[in-house]
Amino acid sequence: MQAKYKFQGWLGLDKDSANGKMVWQDYEPKSFEETDVDIKITHCGVCASDIHTLRSGWGPTNYPVCVGHEIVGHAVRVGSKVKDIKVGDRVGVGAQSGSCVNQKGDCEMCADGLEQHCPKNTGTYDSKWPNGSKSYGGYADYWRGQHNFVVKIPESIDSDIAAPMLCxxxxxxxxxxxxxxxxxxxxxxxxxxxxxxxxxxxxxxxxxxxxxxxxxxxxxxxxxxxxxxxxxxxxxxxxxxxxxxxxxxxxxxxxxxxxxxxxxxxxxxxxxxxxxxxxxxxxxxxxxxxxxxxxxxxxxxxxxSMIGSPQEIKDMLKLFAEKGVKTWNNNMSMADANVAVVNLEEGKARYRYVLVNEKNLRDETRSKL
Missing domain, CATH: 3.40.50.720 (NAD(P)-binding Rossmann-like Domain)
Structure with missing residues (x-):
């Protein structure tokens, strides 16, 4: 079944994009597989990793790049081989979207539940899927990736609070x-x-x-x-x-x-x-x-230490929900992503920026009426 929506987002085209010069464009996600999930993004946290990547700070970035790896939204397409997520679930994905587990591998790290250290780690953006296609992040309308790294968000945690927790x-x-x-x-x-x-x-x-x-x-x-x-x-x-x-x-x-x-x-x-x-x-x-x-x-x-495994994220979300631990964040419109990036670099965040995709939120509200 062909999805009836476009993949669009804020793309960094060169190092200058870190200075608030990302552009909103269409892009081609990985081809959909029956182990994949498509997320309609409502919220995405702004992380310092985004800036490092936009300016090629950690090494050459493969432009164009769509950053953002603190993604929350609703599953709108779920592959037939996915058993733990269904269409409509509120879900999220963090900084990692794949490992050798997705390729039926058995490295020591994945076997021990430490997928974040897998040598075949697929980052949520500026990385490569096993088929060679690029991974794109969450400053966007939709995200597509492997279900193994998609987690359900506890009902007691609001989406804007949950997003920064994922990285x-x-x-x-x-x-x-x-x-x-x-x-x-x-x-x-x-x-x-x-x-x-x-x-x-x-x-x-x-x-x-x-x-x-x-x-x-x-x-x-x-x-x-x-x-x-x-x-x-x-x-x-x-x-x-x-x-x-x-x-x-x-x-x-x-x-x-x-x-x-x-x-x-x-x-x-x-x-x-x-x-x-x-x-x-x-x-x-x-x-x-x-x-x-x-x-x-x-x-x-x-x-x-580097990020955390999917199970660690699930355990943390459960504990934070029980203890009432909540992100100190400032919400900004997805339309203001360039402003958020510049403000973060200038140290203005107190203490996380979260981009809110109002268009997707309005769609959800209408669908519930």
Missing amino acids: GGITAFSPLTQHKAGPNTRVGVIGIGGLGHFALMGASQALGCKKVVAISRTSTKKDDALKMGATDFIATDEDPKWNRKHRGSLDLIVCTVSSPKMPLQKYLSRLAFNGTFVQVGAPEDPIPGFNAFALMSKRVKLTG
């Missing part, structure tokens, strides 16, 4: 659960932006960690951080002795900053014996070096 939320929350953060864990969160605000709420509101320290350069976001659940706040630019005062006081640090200009040596000194530093922000340039004794003296671990 930003799981990226910040996954390292907390990986390293078993809980009531006896002392957690530090570096960077109080889109990712950081999820890490703070995840550690405090969802997991009930006994100590949650927000770490930022200045105190401009202190009040917000405390409202999100932080028990303490450190402004590194405002207190030259912050490192000495708080040495060895944390069990786990989640670093969300995407700037290579970070005092990594000082951050590592904050960790207690057997502490763990997890990098989730992805700078375009190498992170700074550090003295090996920062690791050796206290058996500190330096590691990283």
